[in-house]
Amino acid sequence: MNNNLVERAQHSIHHVHDLIHRVFTDADGTGAATVAPLMAVFAEHFSMVTTAAAIVGRAQVEQLFTGAVGARKGLEILISDLHTVWHEGATVALRYKETHRLNQRETSRISVAILRVQHHDVQWLYLHETPLSQETPA
Template sequence: MTHPAFKEVLDAHVAIEQWLSGAAPATELDALMARFSAQFSMINLPGQIVDYQGLQQLFAHAHGQRAGLQISIDELQVIGEGPRLCVVSYREWQVDNAGNRSLRRSTAVFERHNGALRWRHLHETTVAG
């Protein structure tokens, strides 16, 4: 059985891939941001903390900037969960038409809100080599 958080990780990355590659129309920003809690925080690859508004600005400026982007997710694991929160880890591969490639491991905290899972916190780490 697939965990609901796994489905959200996969579905969100499809939406992010489409947004960054430009396959999604610019009118989809609100739908993309609806996946994230208003209290969202992220520790990005350089170690900076990004809040909800910062993520929204990042997405607004990055629309269509990664032509041909493909994102693959694997190694999904539930780290822990309770009535309000669920913690998941996964591995993420990215490649685009410019030849940019990256591999990262991420840990995401989801909050349950009105029957849906919202991204509450994300910590990304580059996998070297």
């Protein structure tokens, strides 16, 4: 296994969630400007399965982020239990736990992301989110 390739994919998981956090909280006033660099990581034919089992494409994801700038002030996003579940060539599948904390509420999901690691960037091809629990007090 190419450790550098896997490390770059793992770094992308954290980087993308940092960007998502910036969009949702708009804490430093750059939330709207962060949408473009965030969307740049998603491949043209990116799709995902949400925690509500909806299948959405890249355009719908962009609409979600554009409409959510500053909508979750105080949000914390924690990434843990990051593991490689599959790797072939330049493509890596990673599983991780994502936890959101906001207003003394916590939700968690297990996600599997399929990423293509190229020379200068990492492209997200697919994401599948599975909720772990209902909202619970943090």
